[in-house]
Amino acid sequence: MAEALRVALAGLGTVGGGVVKLLDANRDLIARRAGRPIEVVAVSARDRTRDRGIDLSRFAWVDDSSSLATLDEVDVVVELVGGSDGPALTLARATLAAGRHLVTANKALLAHHGLELAETAERGSAALKFEAAVAGGIPVIKGLREGAAANEIGRVYGILNGTCNFILSKMEAEGRDFAEVLSEAQALGYAESDPTFDIDGIDAAHKLSILASLAFGSQPAFGAVAVHGIRHVLGADIAEAAALGHRVRLVGVAEAGPQGLFQRVHPHLVPLDHPLAHVTGSTNAVVAEGNFVGRLLFQGAGAGEGPTASAVVADLIDIARGEFGPAFAMPAGSLSAASVADSGERRGRAYLRFTVEDRVGVLAEIAAAMRDAGVSIESLIQRGVAADGRALVAIVTHEGPERSVAQALERLRGSSSIAGQPLWMPLLG
Structure with missing residues (x-):
């Protein structure tokens, strides 16, 4: 069997501890599926003294997580620190710049810096894997x-x-x-x-x-x-x-x-x-x-120790097999800077809820605002009066552009008949 894939683990919270437990529990099975053993060789976390229910004495302890990126005995770094910036970003940048593989469960990091990290990974022929970043254990x-x-x-x-x-x-x-x-x-x-x-x-x-x-x-x-x-x-x-x-x-x-x-x-x-x-x-x-x-x-x-650790280790198995490509399914240079679609042009039905003063003319005022904005009402229901003298009015619209609904709500802004902010929810088509 080939030499082990050597892993450095940054972050020993719920998921980090779960990764160690999973690699221990399924060690032989994972090695057979990966074609080589996968071994944690170094770890880093904020609190060295905390009892995490796992034996950490077998791993090298590193106080500065960013130094994991350049340890000679490390092939891949697993970032489980969290946060879009700070230590997580520093570690990710350093790991990929050094040509090391990176596995992360950090959705904020990818949402804010994913393009940069994908470009760096490609320059160094390194993997950037993040199955655990979205929906936990779901592949x-x-x-x-x-x-x-x-x-x-x-x-x-x-x-x-x-x-x-x-x-x-x-x-x-x-x-x-x-x-x-x-x-x-x-x-x-x-x-x-x-x-x-x-x-x-x-x-x-x-x-x-x-x-x-x-x-x-x-x-x-x-x-x-x-x-x-x-x-x-x-x-x-x-x-x-x-x-x-x-x-x-x-x-x-x-x-x-x-x-x-x-x-x-x-x-x-x-x-x-x-x-x-x-x-x-x-x-x-x-x-x-x-x-x-x-x-x-x-x-x-979508979360939890076991499911998220499962997704992290699945990424490690891919790397051990040499199975990885562009982080976002195509080379970073091919990713488009998509224009932002105007939500006002979207068509659909909507649910609107108003908290109103229970007095004559309120329903007529709401209906007039809808009419003037071009919103067609499918149903309108007023529910009983609360102790504070207010009632709830719920409206479902016929299909139409979202812009019209927004205009109707704007017409009602500041009305003395309406308490608080109306709630708008689209109906999933």
């Missing part, structure tokens, strides 16, 4: 980069954040409101103490920009993703969606067309006959639509 990166490589992808979309999906499906199942379920998710470890990246859609947007690059041959462009999270979704919205035969899910959508590349993360109403409507808990799911292969659905655990 969606390999699926798009290799399995669907012969297809023109028309659209890629999905549920990309397990925290948000846990919260929304819990609200749906138990009839509770967002703040209460978020607190429970934090207590259970599904949400961070500062959940901003998750509930405001930023994490999903990082992942979507990577999927879009792979699907459409475009440069990763996180800044071009329109991002809206779930913090303003009410239990009443979940109930209205159910009455309409839909479920609320945070969905990232990327679609290429004549107008350019459209990328958005936003809560959607998903019809019950769509597979994404039945993705519950912390599960992730990605749909890709190819012109020859048709609809592909990737579904599974």
Whole structure:
């Protein structure tokens, strides 16, 4: 058997520890599949004294993670530090500049610096692998980069954040409101103490920009993703969606067309006959639509020690076999700087929810704003009056351009009849 692939591991948190455990548990099987052993030889983390439940004495300990990039006995560096900049970026740049292979689970790093890192990897004939960066243990990166490589992808979309999906499906199942379920998710470890990246859609947007690059041959462009999270979704919205035969899910959508590349993360109403409507808990799911292969659905655990470590080690096996190509499915120089599609031109149905003062003329004011903006109303429902004297008005529109809906909402801005910010959610077509 060939010499071992020697790995340096930066970051010994949940995923880093899982990588060591997996390599230990499946050592012989992995070596047979890779054609050579895969061995961790050096590690780096912030706290050397922390008990991680694994024996670290067999590895060289390096305090400065960036020095892992130039250790003579290292073939590949696994970056599990996290963050779009700082130590993670320093290590990634140094590793690839030295001609060493890099495996990372860091979606923020790739969303912000993916093009630069891909270019550096190609110059040094090194691998840049990141299966674990999107959807945990689901092999969606390999699926798009290799399995669907012969297809023109028309659209890629999905549920990309397990925290948000846990919260929304819990609200749906138990009839509770967002703040209460978020607190429970934090207590259970599904949400961070500062959940901003998750509930405001930023994490999903990082992942979507990577999927879009792979699907459409475009440069990763996180800044071009329109991002809206779930913090303003009410239990009443979940109930209205159910009455309409839909479920609320945070969905990232990327679609290429004549107008350019459209990328958005936003809560959607998903019809019950769509597979994404039945993705519950912390599960992730990605749909890709190819012109020859048709609809592909990737579904599974989107995070956690085991699934994410599985994806990291799968990348290591590819490198051990010598199976790697351009990071984003085509040479970095071939990735296009796609223009940003105008979302106002997109057509579809929409759900609108207003919190209103319960008084004469409110519904007429809303209906007039819709009429003047050219929005056709399919249904309008007012639910009972709360203790504060306010009511909820829910509208579903007929199909039309998003620009018209935006104009209607702008006409209602500042109205004394409407309390707070109206909620708009597209219906997934």
